[in-house]
Amino acid sequence: MIQLDHLTKRFGAKTAVDDISVTIQPGKVTGFLGPNGAGKSTTMRMIMGLDRPTHGQALINGKRYAEFRSPLTEVGALLDAKAIHTGRTAYAHLLSLAATHGIPKSRVHEVIGMTGLESVAGKRVGGFSLGMGQRLGIAAAMLGDPATLILDEPVNGLDPEGVLWVRQFARHLASQGRTVFLSSHLMSEMAQTADHIVVLGRGRVLADAPVDSILAAATRHAVRVRTPQPEQLARAVAGADVAVTGVEAQLLEITGLTAAQIGETAARDGIVLHELTPISASLEEAYLELTQDDVEYRTEVSR
Numbered sequence: 638m639i640q641l642d643h644l645t646k647r648f649g650a651k652t653a654v655d656d657i658s659v660t661i662q663p664g665k666v667t668g669f670l671g672p673n674g675a676g677k678s679t680t681m682r683m684i685m686g687l688d689r690p691t692h693g694q695a696l697i698n699g700k701r702y703a704e705f706r707s708p709l710t711e712v713g714a715l716l717d718a719k720a721i722h723t724g725r726t727a728y729a730h731l732l733s734l735a736a737t738h739g740i741p742k743s744r745v746h747e748v749i750g751m752t753g754l755e756s757v758a759g760k761r762v763g764g765f766s767l768g769m770g771q772r773l774g775i776a777a778a779m780l781g782d783p784a785t786l787i788l789d790e791p792v793n794g795l796d797p798e799g800v801l802w803v804r805q806f807a808r809h810l811a812s813q814g815r816t817v818f819l820s821s822h823l824m825s826e827m828a829q830t831a832d833h834i835v836v837l838g839r840g841r842v843l844a845d846a847p848v849d850s851i852l853a854a855a856t857r858h859a860v861r862v863r864t865p866q867p868e869q870l871a872r873a874v875a876g877a878d879v880a881v882t883g884v885e886a887q888l889l890e891i892t893g894l895t896a897a898q899i900g901e902t903a904a905r906d907g908i909v910l911h912e913l914t915p916i917s918a919s920l921e922e923a924y925l926e927l928t929q930d931d932v933e934y935r936t937e938v939s940r
């Protein structure tokens with residue numbers, strides 16, 4: 638479990654993380670979402686003891702990172718996949734990490750197998766693809782068999798196969814009862830990977846909820862109906878939770894009813910329909926809406 642308790646980080650006048658209190662539960666994949674600059678990496682760095690909070694604290698299973706006598710066996714992290722000595726082989730890299738933490742050689746072979754690095758373990762890390770580098774970073778994070786995993790943008794820049802692998806691996810680790818906390822700036826990716834989502838915008842928590850309820854709240858369901866009898870249809874479907882909006886002369890957008898309910902009402906009243914289309918706002922659109930006031934660097938469209 639990871640507990641963030643009024644966690645705050647200021648860099649001079651800039652507040653990167655602004656008083657966040659969140660609990661990240663074991664046995665689940667928790668997605669940490671937010672636009673660039675939202676404060677995700679800074680939060681993860683504070684959990685890992687790499688940045689000191691200005692205020693508040695971050696606890697892993699009840700302790701601060703600095704209090705662990707053997708941190709690698711408590712928490713593994715992938716924070717910057719490129720920060721690896723490039724001249725070494727993957728095997729040598731993992732072996733030296735293991736040696737300095739009293740981890741047996743057999744575990745190095747285990748994590749190499751677990752992350753599918755067998756065929757490249759003897760190759761120099763400098764020649765690794767991004768995907769292989771990510772796998773190596775995850776292998777290093779798994780060396781101490783930690784109960785808590787923190788991965789910063791683990792799918793960034795990966796091909797579809799790599800993305801799928803990270804997704805399945807994260808789910809597998811959570812199913813073993815581990816706490817898995819991973820960041821992304823892509824809602825669609827997180828919706829497929831996470832059980833629970835924490836959305837950050839300008840250092841503040843904008844949402845902290847199970848992925849299902851985020852999806853339900855985020856997606857707008859409406860039905861587009863084309864009919865030569867719009868007034869009649871609007872009267873026929875009228876009800877407390879129903880909203881009818883005119884889009885064009887013979888085109889309505891109706892919320893609060895399913896396409897089937899609208900079709901049946903129209904049939905009952907003899908109203909002719911030319912089109913009946915369920916529409917839903919994409920998840921990515923909903924996420925942009927949620928964070929639009931919180932994007933630090935907005936792309937200006939020049940005309």
Ligand SMILES: Nc1ncnc2c1ncn2[C@@H]1O[C@H](COP(=O)(O)OP(=O)(O)OP(=O)(O)O)[C@@H](O)[C@H]1O
Nearest residue numbers: 648651653671672673674675676677678679680933
């Ligand atoms: N060492 C630092 N000194 C000054 N400002 C910093 C420092 N580290 C981060 N920041 C600022 O804090 C804010 C949050 O940055 P952070 O990297 O945590 O965001 P992020 O959500 O991880 O975004 P990204 O995906 O772009 O890394 C940004 O405005 C960033 O410029």
